[in-house]
Amino acid sequence: MREKTTPFLRNLLENTSISKQYLIAEQPEDIENNYNDPLMEDKHEVVKGLIHKYKNRALVKVSYQCAAHCRFCTRIRQIGNPEGTLKSDEIDNIVEYLINHPEIDDVILSGGDPLYTPKLTYEILLKIKEIESIKVIRIGTRMPFQSPKSFESPVFLELFNLIKTIQLTKPFYILVHIEHPAEIVPESIAAIKILKELNVTLLSQTVFLKDINDDEVVLEKMFKKLYYLGVMPYYLYHCDNVKGLEHFIVQKEKEKEIAQKLRTLLSGIATPLLVEDLENGYGKIPI
């Protein structure tokens, strides 16, 4: 995965907690290139771009593109590859699969970052919102903390108007991905406020990262900031066991200790669930 940042991030890169997330030069060893797929997503890819791993939920990989490349990405084997971008006929195949599997009631748009390709995400949402068996739609994004200014562009306005309409009939969740309180600055706060105006539920997801956020002071600060912005912390992940990413992984015992301290420092509403995505496919299990 090549190095990729944004002008917004380059302004923040003096903060080591940000630069370690994005810069190859900040990594301790040579970056390997045979990354694996410990979550066995490729095995559960039932049609191109659709991961159906759990009975009632399915995940759509809209593309493999993001505004910036996180060195610790679980999908580091794919990110940046243009072949992941869904084409019209592939979207139709996904829609057909969802219609034929009415046990799926919850669709998550992921990738890559669905908000990095707003037109494509618009096209997909337009079709998915018509499927009667789909009761809940979610989008996972890191854009507020990578490219917050783009939220003001006209193409986003169109997508956001569509989301506003959809949430009138189906609960809509936007899961923002954040690792460090230094990512919360006026620009990203403005982007979060734009998302809030869509009347969707805002949740957060965070990966525990060694020497970046494995510290209760850092995490307390971040989760409080999110709580104040009306974002409810959802998952705090143990970093997936991807080959080549070992230097990011925090020991589970340490994570447990930090999570226990956070429980006294934060309201239950502001406390995420510490989980590990088990390799055997059982899903995100509390540690």
Ligand SMILES: *Cc1c(COP(=O)(O)O)cnc(C)c1O
């Ligand atoms: C995380 C994930 C989901 C959603 O899991 P929840 O626990 O419902 O948030 C669905 N499918 C896949 C493949 C996932 O990785």
Ligand code: SF4
């Ligand atoms: S934004 Fe998400 S999908 Fe993209 S590189 Fe970062 S962690 Fe991976």
